[in-house]
Amino acid sequence: MTSLIKTTVLGFITFFFITSVHAQSLSEQDRAQIMALKKTALSSNLAYEIDESLTTEVGPRRVGTPGDKLGIDWAVAKMKQLGFDKVWTEDVTHYAWHRGTAEARILAPYPQKMVAIALGGSVGTPKTGLSAEVVEFADFAALKAAAPGSLDGKIAYVSYRMERKINGAGYGPAVRTRGAGPSVAASKGALALIIRSVGTDNNRIGHTGGLHYKDGIAKIPAAALSNPDADLLSNQIRRGKPVKVFLKLTAERRDDTPVITHNVIGEVTGRTHPDEYVVMGAHLDSWDVGTGAVDDGIGVSISLAAAHYIASLPERPKRTIRVILFAAEEVGLVGAEEYVRKHEDDMVNHIIGAEWDFGTGRIYEMTPGVGPSALNAIRELAGLLAPLGVSLSPKNTAKGQSDMSALGNKGMPAINFEPDGMAYFDYHHTENDTLDKVDAEALKQNTAVYVIYSYFAAQSGVDFRK
Amino acid sequence: MTSLIKTTVLGFITFFFITSVHAQSLSEQDRAQIMALKKTALSSNLAYEIDESLTTEVGPRRVGTPGDKLGIDWAVAKMKQLGFDKVWTEDVTHYAWHRGTAEARILAPYPQKMVAIALGGSVGTPKTGLSAEVVEFADFAALKAAAPGSLDGKIAYVSYRMERKINGAGYGPAVRTRGAGPSVAASKGALALIIRSVGTDNNRIGHTGGLHYKDGIAKIPAAALSNPDADLLSNQIRRGKPVKVFLKLTAERRDDTPVITHNVIGEVTGRTHPDEYVVMGAHLDSWDVGTGAVDDGIGVSISLAAAHYIASLPERPKRTIRVILFAAEEVGLVGAEEYVRKHEDDMVNHIIGAEWDFGTGRIYEMTPGVGPSALNAIRELAGLLAPLGVSLSPKNTAKGQSDMSALGNKGMPAINFEPDGMAYFDYHHTENDTLDKVDAEALKQNTAVYVIYSYFAAQSGVDFRK
Structure with a gap:
């Protein structure tokens, strides 16, 4: 608690210092909007409810299994229900394996x-x-x-x-x-x-x-x-x-038997720059032994909830919010690599991306990977996140976590949000990856961070590559 | 820590108060012996090593399984190796069940x-x-x-x-x-x-x-x-x-198919009163899914270690130390009930008994179940245990825990030692009952309590029924 307060106070100091010497990327009205979004995220159970729905109604989602297909149908329906403007899937191929x-x-x-x-x-x-x-x-x-x-x-x-x-x-x-x-x-x-x-x-x-x-x-x-x-x-x-x-x-491995799965992509379309994408990523597949509530039900849930809050505003932000739920991450970022192949030509329109694939816990740090001119905007964002206990890493080396690294390696700027991972490897890739492991209170903080990040990047017009 | 110090200080106060107004049950020499036994118990890993041996070399010990038989052979050999004067088994019958x-x-x-x-x-x-x-x-x-x-x-x-x-x-x-x-x-x-x-x-x-x-x-x-x-x-x-x-x-239940198992009993024979038994009990059987390291490998291990320390002294205490490792506890105190049937006639020679069957943790309280005149001796014992963080319950209602309750219900005085059981039911009766759950440091305290209790009761000559 003490360290949280310290972090918060330091955050405020940083924030006021920054705002006094640099032009802000956001208007006062945008800033008020962000405060309202944060309040919504911190007071809502939506992300938890999404994860409860995924794990109760679908369960395990290993690539090529019936659960994987069910999960894809679930994700398409859930995105539509949550007010996304466009939802589609893209094919991903892997080989068959039977445990x-x-x-x-x-x-x-x-x-x-x-x-x-x-x-x-x-x-x-x-x-x-x-x-x-x-x-x-x-x-x-x-x-x-x-x-x-x-x-x-x-x-x-x-x-x-x-x-x-x-x-x-x-x-x-x-x-x-x-x-x-x-x-x-x-x-x-x-x-x-x-x-x-x-x-x-x-x-x-x-x-x-x-x-x-x-x-x-x-x-x-x-x-x-x-x-x-x-x-x-x-x-x-x-x-x-x-x-x-x-x-x-x-077990049976059938390298010659292809199985088809799908990346699921949903957008909240930008008002003025619909072809510029602020990306939130997570993977929809899971191992077959638990219900994937943590890995990566949490990433799925906070991305969908954050996008929903933005989709519920009276006005869309300038840029598009794109949520990518990757297929076949667990077997080696297969869905992400397919995404990169397919979207090579418009990778430049992927303004910035973040992925959550590290369990349940409060985010305590963010590490950017952006152009030097964009660091001022990153500090402005950090000022907005500091009251949530998130400190800004002095490094500027992030390439995106998990799937998102495939995009980061193709030049997309990224932010890595680091949650407390002390317990993550107690459950990781086990039968024990179930809903009870999800920290519902931490999920609210996670979602608040995501909604602030995505609204900030979509509304500010900052070029994070520069 | 603070509460431990408080308990310790209170313990000393109680101890000096008691010793100033009542005749002591133990001589100064006996008291010095107890201090030496305590030091040995607190500085030795013996109990942990016994549990490691039981769980590594035998493993699960459900009644009627090969592991049950192996466990009985292990216990007989271990008692002999640890210097018990007499070791024997007594038949117990149960029915067959296949999981x-x-x-x-x-x-x-x-x-x-x-x-x-x-x-x-x-x-x-x-x-x-x-x-x-x-x-x-x-x-x-x-x-x-x-x-x-x-x-x-x-x-x-x-x-x-x-x-x-x-x-x-x-x-x-x-x-x-x-x-x-x-x-x-x-x-x-x-x-x-x-x-x-x-x-x-x-x-x-x-x-x-x-x-x-x-x-x-x-x-x-x-x-x-x-x-x-x-x-x-x-x-x-x-x-x-x-x-x-x-x-x-x-599963298959075969009520008509008897299986034979055995209580294993070992004695460190009393020097002057060999027919008076100070009893330490535990059950040797376990469920079949874990290795029974906690339930009741801990009870087995601390009883054997405590008896070994006493058997290693130059002189036997006055009364006999009897360790009973009961069979078929998990299926309803079957071994204990058989013991009581067989020993009905000499139940009066069972001076006092204690059983450990409640997991891993430091003992924080003792509850006696003795005659009113014996309460002074109990307070004297409590004074010896207080520095270990054990407080004396104001109740005098103990009938013995687990198996020992079968003897308590036949009139044997008892002491219940209460360990911290916060984590016990995380592992109880599961595959997770394995050696890694055993708190090796707590085991030293547990053994110290047991050796003090058993030496005190065997050497003091107190009649706990009165």
């Missing part, structure tokens, strides 16, 4: 069941499963350092423990094994890879997430153990006797 | 999978499962109030939400439905009962636990939904359309 079931057991020295989950995209084991001795590695570097052939006939096991950090910085070092580990293990001769879950919780629930097989290397099955089961396995290994594990994944 | 698998899905209006678990002892559904409309009840009283026949062909669903309380007082009101609900629902015509889990967490993991079918009423299948799934089901029901659920339990 099946995962079974893991320690066979020796002390037989016990373990909770495991297939990594996304993993091939299955032989139909009857496989049994092999386990070799433990402390981290990805240790696995990479294993001698070729040293894992022949073995199961590689990486027990690296992800660290909990407010900005999610523990994810990078941990996720390396999930993505690249299967091919590295295969290159040493391993029959399969199992990893400690990339997650910060201690639940008997595994964390899934995409893997990336390297061309020319055998595709081996890969699964994540729940963290308590990883503890158990390491405790048995520590006793010094050979540890043998049974693993059975009935 | 099988649980599958639950909402079929309409919005199809979604749910996470469910069979209640312990439940019969299975028909082999192909059953599908029926769900009728929600807010609590057990509402279910009881349903008109006979009103649930014909329906699935009854009780959505009562357990409250989190430090002393576990939220359990009673919640567990009623789990125990008696199936027969009540059946008496109204229901095909099956599903309940919100009796637990305080929000994980996609169901809480199992025993049910009790009433004679003369049809046995219907009964399962617990994980709490997030109960939210989901209630959210769909709230929309006002008929909600249809599919439930399939492959």
Whole structure:
């Protein structure tokens, strides 16, 4: 609380300082409009209600599943219901993958069941499963350092423990094994890879997430153990006797079978500059195990709610508000890359973009990635956001988060809004990603930030590239 | 911390007041011995190591399973290894039950999978499962109030939400439905009962636990939904359309097939009064889904560690320390009742008893259940425990916790040690009952309390019945 007050006071000081020395981008009337929008966002449950609707009426939305299709229909209908002026979908193609079931057991020295989950995209084991001795590695570097052939006939096991950090910085070092580990293990001769879950919780629930097989290397099955089961396995290994594990994944990967999904795009059309887009992004797909309430139901909900508040004003802002709900993010930003391909020619009309794909929590910082002349406008925006507890990062390096990075890498200016991510990796990519994890009060702050950002960028006419 | 210091200071005051007006039960030498035992307990990881051994080398120990047998062998060996003078087992009979698998899905209006678990002892559904409309009840009283026949062909669903309380007082009101609900629902015509889990967490993991079918009423299948799934089901029901659920339990209950298990009993034999028993109890069986690290691996571990510290002294205390690791507690104190039947004639030699069966946390209170003359000795003991943060309850009503209540009800004096139970029902009876949930530091305090209690009662010669 104390630090919030400090931040707020500092914010006001910054704000008054800025406004005294620079021309403002917004008129007093626009500024009053923003205050009214903020008040609406802070007093409404709309974003939570949208997420409740998505998770109750649709549920899991993994690319290529019936839930994915249902989610797309839901999003189109919801955008229309919320007063968007235009709503359409754009095709995205991916390949088929079936999760099946995962079974893991320690066979020796002390037989016990373990909770495991297939990594996304993993091939299955032989139909009857496989049994092999386990070799433990402390981290990805240790696995990479294993001698070729040293894992022949073995199961590689990486027990690296992800660290909990407010900005999610523990994810990078941990996720390396999930993505690249299967091919590295295969290159040493391993029959399969199992990893400690990339997650910060201690639940008997595994964390899934995409893997990336390297061309020319055998595709081996890969699964994540729940963290308590990883503890158990390491405790048995520590006793010094050979540890043998049974693993059975009935997953099926069908690289040659395309599945079609869709980006869903909705616009609140600009009054004077309809072809200039202020973008809010989120991904509509989710993993198949939870209901995707957090990842990325929250991004979907706050974007839709913020756009709805603007669509409900008597007058449209100058520029268009474009909400892009990306398909197939979880399998590698596939929808975002398709969007960029399709919109290459009008990428220059994407004035600025922000994506929310980092769970539930209050936004405490914003990092811009804009041209040097636009920094004054960013400071003006920061002044408006400071009373909400959002501080301005001294960096100007943002390329857009998650899907939005595909657009950022094509030159679109971006703002990254950073929420408190301490709890995010407790639920990330698990069955536990459900509505009860959503912080309804934080959602109001998130939506207030989004509506201020988008109205500011749409109404001010600032060129964020300059 | 502040309250701990206060408690400590008050403890000292109480202690000096008591010792100044009453004869002490212990000599100065005994008192010094207790201080040394406390120091040992507070500086050793033994209890944690015992629990690590039990959960790593044995794991789940549901009555009648191979793990139950392994656990009994482990306990006998561990007691011998820890220096107990006598170790033996006593037969306990129960009936066979097979958990099988649980599958639950909402079929309409919005199809979604749910996470469910069979209640312990439940019969299975028909082999192909059953599908029926769900009728929600807010609590057990509402279910009881349903008109006979009103649930014909329906699935009854009780959505009562357990409250989190430090002393576990939220359990009673919640567990009623789990125990008696199936027969009540059946008496109204229901095909099956599903309940919100009796637990305080929000994980996609169901809480199992025993049910009790009433004679003369049809046995219907009964399962617990994980709490997030109960939210989901209630959210769909709230929309006002008929909600249809599919439930399939492959559980099998075989009332006519006996299974034999064993209470495991170990003694550190008293030097002068070997036939007077100071009892520490815990249950060795667990549910089959977690490793029983908390329930009741902690009780097992602190009892064994405390007895070991006493067995390691140069001289045995006057009375015998008897550790009873009960069988078949989870299915209704079956091992404890068998113990009482078998030991009815020498129940009078059970001087006093305490059981630990309430999770992981520091002990903050002790409640005696002793004769009025013994209260002075209890206050003396409380003075010894106060520096550990344990306060003395003004009540003198304890009958022994869990299994120990079977002995308490036969006249054995008891002490209930109350640990902080805020988190206990997050893990209770779930897959999540694993070693990582054990608070290793709290375990040292718990063991210190147990060793002080048992040495005090064994060495002081107090008659706690008077």
